[in-house]
Amino acid sequence: MMEIPPELAVRIDEVISHYPVSKRSASMPLLHLFQEKFGHITDEAVLWIAQKLELEPINVLELVTFYPMFRREPVGRCHVRVCRTLSCAMAGGYELLDAFCKHADIQPHAEGHGGHLLKSADGRYSVEFVECLASCGTGPVCMIEDDFYEAVSLAEVPQLLQKYA
Amino acid sequence: MVSIARTPHPREKRLIFKNVDRPGYTPDIDCYLADGGYEELKKAVSMPPPDIVAEVKASGLRGRGGAGFPCGAKWGFIKPEETKPVYLICNADESEPGTFKDRYIIHQDPHQLVEGMIIACYAVKARLAYIYIRGEFPLGAKILEQALAEARAHNFLGKDILGSGFDLEIYVHRGAGAYICGEETGLIESLEGKRAYPRIKPPYFPAVLGLYMSPTIVNNVETLCNVKHILRMGGAEYAKMGRPNNTGTRVLCVSGDVQRPGYFELEVGGITMGELIYDVCGGLKPGRKLKAVIPGGSSAKVLRAGERYKMKSKQPDGSMAEREIGLEEIPMDFDSLAAVGSMAGSGGVIVMDDTRDMVWTLNNINEFYAHESCGQCTPCREGSLWMMKMTTRMLQGGGVSSDPDTLKSVADNIAGRTICAFGEACAWPTQSFIAKFRDEFSGLAERNGRMTNNGAPHTESHP
Ligand SMILES: Cc1cc2nc3c(=O)[nH]c(=O)nc-3n(C[C@H](O)[C@H](O)[C@H](O)COP(=O)(O)O)c2cc1C
Ligand code: SF4
Ligand code: FES
Numbered sequence: 001m002m003e004i005p006p007e008l009a010v011r012i013d014e015v016i017s018h019y020p021v022s023k024r025s026a027s028m029p030l031l032h033l034f035q036e037k038f039g040h041i042t043d044e045a046v047l048w049i050a051q052k053l054e055l056e057p058i059n060v061l062e063l064v065t066f067y068p069m070f071r072r073e074p075v076g077r078c079h080v081r082v083c084r085t086l087s088c089a090m091a092g093g094y095e096l097l098d099a100f101c102k103h104a105d106i107q108p109h110a111e112g113h114g115g116h117l118l119k120s121a122d123g124r125y126s127v128e129f130v131e132c133l134a135s136c137g138t139g140p141v142c143m144i145e146d147d148f149y150e151a152v153s154l155a156e157v158p159q160l161l162q163k164y165a
Numbered sequence: 166m167v168s169i170a171r172t173p174h175p176r177e178k179r180l181i182f183k184n185v186d187r188p189g190y191t192p193d194i195d196c197y198l199a200d201g202g203y204e205e206l207k208k209a210v211s212m213p214p215p216d217i218v219a220e221v222k223a224s225g226l227r228g229r230g231g232a233g234f235p236c237g238a239k240w241g242f243i244k245p246e247e248t249k250p251v252y253l254i255c256n257a258d259e260s261e262p263g264t265f266k267d268r269y270i271i272h273q274d275p276h277q278l279v280e281g282m283i284i285a286c287y288a289v290k291a292r293l294a295y296i297y298i299r300g301e302f303p304l305g306a307k308i309l310e311q312a313l314a315e316a317r318a319h320n321f322l323g324k325d326i327l328g329s330g331f332d333l334e335i336y337v338h339r340g341a342g343a344y345i346c347g348e349e350t351g352l353i354e355s356l357e358g359k360r361a362y363p364r365i366k367p368p369y370f371p372a373v374l375g376l377y378m379s380p381t382i383v384n385n386v387e388t389l390c391n392v393k394h395i396l397r398m399g400g401a402e403y404a405k406m407g408r409p410n411n412t413g414t415r416v417l418c419v420s421g422d423v424q425r426p427g428y429f430e431l432e433v434g435g436i437t438m439g440e441l442i443y444d445v446c447g448g449l450k451p452g453r454k455l456k457a458v459i460p461g462g463s464s465a466k467v468l469r470a471g472e473r474y475k476m477k478s479k480q481p482d483g484s485m486a487e488r489e490i491g492l493e494e495i496p497m498d499f500d501s502l503a504a505v506g507s508m509a510g511s512g513g514v515i516v517m518d519d520t521r522d523m524v525w526t527l528n529n530i531n532e533f534y535a536h537e538s539c540g541q542c543t544p545c546r547e548g549s550l551w552m553m554k555m556t557t558r559m560l561q562g563g564g565v566s567s568d569p570d571t572l573k574s575v576a577d578n579i580a581g582r583t584i585c586a587f588g589e590a591c592a593w594p595t596q597s598f599i600a601k602f603r604d605e606f607s608g609l610a611e612r613n614g615r616m617t618n619n620g621a622p623h624t625e626s627h628p
Contacts, residue, residue, distance in 0.1 A: 018336040019336075021293070022357060022358070024358035024359075025357055025358045027358040028338070029338065029339065032300075055358075059358075063358070066343065066360040066361070067341035068343060069300045069301075069341035069342035070341055084532070084533075085262045085463075086262055086263070086421075086515060087262070087421055090422065130301070131344060131536060132260060132261075132263070132264075132533070133301055134260065134264060134265045134268045134302075135268065136265050136418065136420035136513065137420045146303040146304065
């Protein structure tokens, strides 16, 4: 069984209490807590959550494979999400993703961007395309870790990456 | 959140967005209380719940999430003598491309939403409610949790709210990056801890068999914010704003090729498309001409500049008259946008000028839907991917002359054959782009054909 730090255990119990009708509802919040703490969702985490909520492990695993934000492998120490959708693309979202890749020393895939996670060889950075971040009037937009940036110019990219280095 | 603050446009009527970008305004409860916050809740808990439902019915308020369903009628589905527990869910998934309004309410004026929700819960006798917020709003989720804690500390939430005997708990539930969680039954499944597979209706109407198979009201953030203003003004007075059957104000989100994109709260139907684009948003960029507008989020059917529409309208003497109007003259309300063959949807207006390639545009939209289909229904899962693969191939120089017809037939075979309205949402863009810009789709085939013969494939790089 996985070691759970005490402060995380407290938060887990608190979150479960938000769902008095069905503990199963706590599975997504628990996955968020695990991902925040450990960076990604391991098989052990899936088993632990399933046991805690009295579910089959597949009930938890199928959430990890369905919801794009949950990941089974680590991202870079600084993770960048660039909006790919129409209004941002019209404002230069694809160019923004390319600029992040270039300055983070990441090889973009030869073909398309199709939602793949792109990582730098040294593990410092990862970049991915995400769909509309609900800020279409100020595109192109991106998120770096949990911080949100609007109307990002290509010239700002090196400083932004530096800030999170 | 780094946010670009702006001053309201003189044509705006700010009710819901009154405090958005207001200098010195913070999300704390003290700021909200100093401004008369929670007065409507105090009034509400002294009223019999059916009276509140009646006010909302009288207001004519229609849902701001996309479908425009009358809010009072929805609440009315919950019977006062209901014995099962009733739940209320605030849909804060805001993920329809082109839509960016709920974000600002959540981040800058969370108590307006919380007050609206508490009143709504009291009206339908819900004792447990959730705010389902998209996973990409981590700061928004924290702000809402803080607001709920403050409301609890003031006994606006919890046991025996303000001595009324009414108990209520509201919790924040975070999504994790799936658009389909915006669809209300997908949202409910997700909140139950499952994959967000929408449920088939009938029988699973949320108001009958919703969360945990109990009656559930799902409302958008902006819809719920309206509730406190309806109580303050009275339903009949509220209904004087906007147009008949299209009452109140609405936040329109304009993005794309205009000089001043942004969010604008306007009386529903109080402005035409042309006034919105040219007066409020400063028109197009220098030297550009209007080409197309998607009026209600990316699922809404595209409108082409230069198109003429026949609009029926009621005359003062009660007779119906028909007149012909252009794109610029369409009033921005639910019924007018439906009458011209599109929809007001989520209020997200995406403007395209004459530099835009419609194949590129449709391909971008198709990529979105192909990525977001939940995969339950074969026509949607396969069709959305197929349409995306076709438009991608066309962009890469492999267009063939049968493409427009094939695209249309794939789209026609999705709409109406799926569990949820995502089927229509993904088919409408393809159907409308092909219908209105057919030349570009077939023209590309010819152009590309020549280019591939030369051994030089056409690749798109826009802008
Ligand atoms: C594919 C799809 C996505 C949707 N996304 C959202 C959304 O992000 N936010 C929202 O409020 N409603 C969304 N809706 C509409 C909801 O299903 C539902 O009608 C709405 O939340 C009801 O609230 P309202 O009556 O207050 O508008 C979506 C619907 C569909 C079919
Ligand atoms: S229409 Fe598409 S998104 Fe909706 S249930 Fe079917 S497969 Fe899922
Ligand atoms: S299109 Fe990028 S935020 Fe909406």
